[in-house]
Amino acid sequence: MELNEIIKTFNGREVKLTKKIEILLSLQKEFGLQFQTYDDILEKLKEKNETAKIMKDFIYKKIKDYLIECRNCSLCFAECHTQKVAGDGNFSSPIVLIGEGPGEEEDKLGKPFVGRAGQLLNTLLSKFNVDRNRIYITNVVKCRPPKNRTPYVNEVKACSEILNLELEFISPKVIITLGSTPLKFFRPEQSITKMRGIWIKEKNYWIMPTYHPAYILRQRGERLETTKKEIYSDFKNAFLKLKELLN
Secondary structure, three states: OOHHHHHHHOOOOOOOOOHHHHHHHHHHHHHOOOOOOHHHHHHHHHOOOHHHHHHHHHHHHHHHHHHHHOOOOHHHHOOOOOOOOOOEEOOOOOEEEEEOOOOHHHHHHOOOOOOHHHHHHHHHHHOOOOOHHHOEEEEOOOOOOHHHOOOOHHHHHHHHHHHHHHHHHHOOOEEEEEOHHHHHHHOOOOOHHHHOOOOEEOOOOEEEEEOOHHHHHOOOHHHHHHHHHHHHHHHHHHHHHHHHHHO
16 A cells, blocks of 8 residues: 555545554565565565565664664663664574663664673674674664663663664564563563573564573672573573474
């Protein structure tokens, strides 16, 4: 359906289209595609061919453009914030890692998980022979909160459309949430201490909640060793689940 047809549907009144609809219309125009349903588009994107990859690259750029334009909350104007940090990696990855928000190093480099917590995450992924460039890593909020504090509920809500777009078009089979904030994005009433290591089944994917790598850096002694084992176990279970689903 072309844009003018959509406007006719609303008796000629201008309507504010959701970002998802805007992306779908852009895809149709850019690639000359004709689809019957939204599900047709998602199925097309899942195909293992060059056209699907090009289309996903196009969608990823659109989402980054929306992010750059975003002015939905005060984090966009915070003094500690110099740039928005988009998700990074393989936009066709069957597994997605979601953190809380950018820290100082992430804000400087414009890439998620590049500070000490990111280095620890890379080490953890290497234990499973996983190159981070082969998977997709993002955050709930894309602007650095002051003093790296936990994002407020209104800030998470303001950023939710971008994260939902990422998940909608990547269509992962498994999600690993790192810390409390991404867990609460899916289950606001739950705590990470109670849900860590327990599978959550959503309609389209499985979610494995675990601790944020930064949490490991704050531990000492026996608690440090226990935490490292718990996170390793959670990642192991997540990759085993992914293997099971892919087979």
